Ligand SMILES: Nc1c(NC[C@H](O)[C@H](O)[C@H](O)CO)[nH]c(=O)[nH]c1=O
């Protein structure tokens with residue numbers, strides 16, 4: 001499987017990451033599986049700082065679960081004050097089909113909010129079979145999806161800025 005072949009968060013060879021300076025970011029973080037989402041958040045926050053975002057330009061809001069990430073993104077984007085919103089969560093399969101409904105709702109919801117406001121909303125949600133897969137992708141052997149979400153937010157904020165000038 002491709003995932004097993006690499007650290008998915010290795011940006012060392014990526015020279016095409018724009019500066020995050022001047023952009024305002026929202027980060028909405030689900031409290032479910034907090035040990036995982038906390039690691040995702042730390043990765044995203046530190047990555048934004050690494051690429052030049054000001055601490056004062058990063059605004060963080062917790063929500064109860066991943067299902068609420070869409071609402072969190074909507075509430076932030078309706079203010080008109082954010083260049084990108086990063087949604088962080090971790091949904092781990094349980095005994096029932098609840099997993100499927102949450103994952104589908106968040107993926108579709110995040111996409112719809114991004115389109116509604118023509119602003120980047122980044123899907124930084126782990127959807128795993130078990131806890132170990134989540135650990136591996138939140139600072140473990142497969143990298144940190146929070147890092148990736150932050151890089152995506154920077155790139156998309158830059159694209160939004162460039163296309164607004166067209
Ligand atoms: N089981 C997980 C949940 N469940 C909670 C939902 O996200 C939502 O808060 C609830 O249905 C009320 O609307 N959330 C996660 O983020 N991760 C899970 O594994």
Ligand SMILES: CC(=O)[C@@H](O)COP(=O)(O)O
Nearest residue numbers: 092093094095096098099
């Ligand atoms: C993804 C979930 O909501 C899950 O944790 C709930 O567990 P279960 O499906 O066993 O009720």
